[in-house]
Structures are given as structure tokens and as C-alpha cells.
Amino acid sequence: MAVVGRPNAGKSTFINAILGEDRLLTGPEAGITRDAIAVPFTFENTQMKLIDTAGMRKKARIHEKLESLAVSDARRAIQFAHVVVLMVDATQPLEKQDNQIASLIAEEGRAMVLALNKWDLVPGDERKALLEEVAFQVNKVMPQFKGLPIVTVCAEKNKGLEDVLKAALTQYELWNRRIATGELNRWLEDITERHTPPLVKGKRLKIKYITQANTRPPSFALFVNQAKGLNESYRRYLVNHLREAFGLPGIPIRLMARSAKNPYAEKA
Numbered sequence: 001m002a003v004v005g006r007p008n009a010g011k012s013t014f015i016n017a018i019l020g021e022d023r024l025l026t027g028p029e030a031g032i033t034r035d036a037i038a039v040p041f042t043f044e045n046t047q048m049k050l051i052d053t054a055g056m057r058k059k060a061r062i063h064e065k066l067e068s069l070a071v072s073d074a075r076r077a078i079q080f081a082h083v084v085v086l087m088v089d090a091t092q093p094l095e096k097q098d099n100q101i102a103s104l105i106a107e108e109g110r111a112m113v114l115a116l117n118k119w120d121l122v123p124g125d126e127r128k129a130l131l132e133e134v135a136f137q138v139n140k141v142m143p144q145f146k147g148l149p150i151v152t153v154c155a156e157k158n159k160g161l162e163d164v165l166k167a168a169l170t171q172y173e174l175w176n177r178r179i180a181t182g183e184l185n186r187w188l189e190d191i192t193e194r195h196t197p198p199l200v201k202g203k204r205l206k207i208k209y210i211t212q213a214n215t216r217p218p219s220f221a222l223f224v225n226q227a228k229g230l231n232e233s234y235r236r237y238l239v240n241h242l243r244e245a246f247g248l249p250g251i252p253i254r255l256m257a258r259s260a261k262n263p264y265a266e267k268a
């Protein structure tokens with residue numbers, strides 16, 4: 001479980017709180033943690049490695065941003081991790097930098113939990129609205145993580161730690177989930193009836209068959225009459241309904257179209 005986020009979000013404080021000891025250096029200035037470090041930890045009989053990472057900073061020049069992120073230590077931590085906790089300072093939630101980090105996590109296909117730390121600094125009467133706003137933003141700007149768990153944390157006061165760990169284990173399980181082919185195809189029939197596949201150059205996209213090609217993250221292959229006929233909006237429609245129908249909230253689902261005949265239909 002890698003903990004990533006902007007500098008000063010409280011990542012190291014959070015891991016120290018879980019461990020119950022001041023193992024990692026923390027401090028009020030940004031940029032305290034320099035290198036990623038993995039610490040073993042067991043939670044509910046599950047052996048984990050908690051990975052603390054250096055805060056990911058904004059770069060002055062836009063075109064440098066992705067490149068600098070690409071080579072960063074935190075990116076390597078994301079690649080190495082199964083579940084990533086994106087830690088955000090609740091007093092400055094979801095800035096552009098957070099969205100970029102979330103995109104990286106989606107690109108790598110990792111499961112994610114969003115932790116809003118420093119919850120103690122959010123006035124009581126603003127908390128409900130803030131949580132709703134963050135949930136709304138996630139669905140809007142990180143659609144790959146639609147419905148992901150958002151956990152409020154006060155690392156300094158040991159609050160919300162278990163909630164994050166539990167959410168991480170839940171997402172880990174969903175990330176590993178395998179859905180039976182029969183179930184998928186019954187779903188497909190229903191969903192393509194409700195909303196007909198698009199026309200491409202006057203030709204209707206025909207979806208013949210779906211199967212889960214892989215896990216971690218759940219990845220699906222869609223067999224169609226013309227692979228280029230699966231446009232972005234219909235892909236999104238299918239992915240969002242897959243996520244809903246099979247209970248995969250917050251999981252970055254992959255769906256690729258393959259132009260091929262349905263091998264099973266021919267035998268039938």
C-alpha cells in the first residue's frame with residue numbers, strides 16, 4: 001500500500017500513526033521525505049508493506065509536469081503497489097496536482113483510496129458539504145475512480161487509520177475480482193438493448209461477446225464486428241455500467257475492443 005500525495009499532506013505522519021511509533025521523519029515544511037521507504041505491517045491477518053513516498057510537487061513548466069512525474073520515485077512506488085492511498089490535505093482538497101497523480105494511478109491500473117487528512121482543521125459545520133463536494137469532484141475529474149472510498153483522517157490524532165486500511169483491503173479484493181463469463185454476457189445483452197451501440201460510417205457496431213481477460217485491474221475484452229467502432233462515449237457507458245452492475249466502485253476498469261468472431265457462438 002503506497003501513500004502518495006502532495007508535499008506536507010501528512011503521509012509520513014499517517015504511516016507513523018499506523019505503526020504506533022515515530023519511525024519516519026515528519027515536519028511542518030514541505031519536502032521532508034526524500035526517498036520512498038517500505039515498512040512491513042500486518043493488519044487483520046494480512047501482511048502488507050506500507051510505502052511512504054516523497055511529496056509530488058508542481059513543476060513550473062507545464063510540459064515538464066508529466067515527465068517529471070514519470071521519472072519520480074512516487075511513480076515507481078505506484079507501479080510497485082497494489083493499492084494506492086492518495087493523501088490530500090483536507091483544507092486544500094483536490095487541486096490539479098492531485099488529479100494528475102490520480103491519472104498516474106489510473107494509468108498504472110492500481111486500486112485507490114482517497115484519504116482526506118487534517119480533518120481536525122475542517123470546521124464541524126463544513127464537513128458534510130466538503131465531503132459531498134469531494135465525492136462530486138472525484139466522479140467528475142477522476143471518472144476512472146467513480147465511487148471510490150473517501151476516508152476522513154486525522155493522522156495526528158490517530159483517527160480514521162483503520163478506516164483507510166479497511167478500505168484499502170476492500171479495494172484490493174475488488175481489484176482482484178473475476179466475473180464469470182455467463183454473467184457478463186447476460187449483462188451485455190441487457191445493457192446493449194437499453195442503449196444501442198453506435199453507428200460507425202453508417203455501419204452499426206455489433207457487440208458479440210464479452211469476457212474478462214485479466215484481473216488487477218479487472219480487464220475485459222469485447223468482441224465486436226469492427227474494433228474501431230467502439231467510440232469513447234459508448235466505452236464509458238459500458239465501463240460505468242460494468243462497475244455498477246458488478247459492484248466495483250472506485251476500480252479503474254479496462255475494456256478493449258477486439259475485432260473477431262465469437263469463437264463460442266460458432267461452436268454452438
Ligand SMILES: Nc1nc2c(ncn2[C@@H]2O[C@H](COP(=O)(O)OP(=O)(O)OP(=O)(O)O)[C@@H](O)[C@H]2O)c(=O)[nH]1
Pocket residue numbers: 006007008009010011012013014025026027028029030031032033034053054055056117118119120121153154155156157
Ligand atoms: N492538523 C493536523 N496536522 C497534521 C495532521 N497530520 C499531519 N499533520 C502535520 O502536517 C505536517 C506535514 O506532515 P508530514 O507527515 O511530514 O507530511 P508528508 O506528507 O509526509 O510531507 P512530505 O514528506 O514533505 O511529502 C506536519 O507538521 C504534521 O504535524 C493532522 O491530521 N492534522
Ligand SMILES: [Mg+2]
Pocket residue numbers: 011012013025026032033052053054055
Ligand atoms: Mg513525508
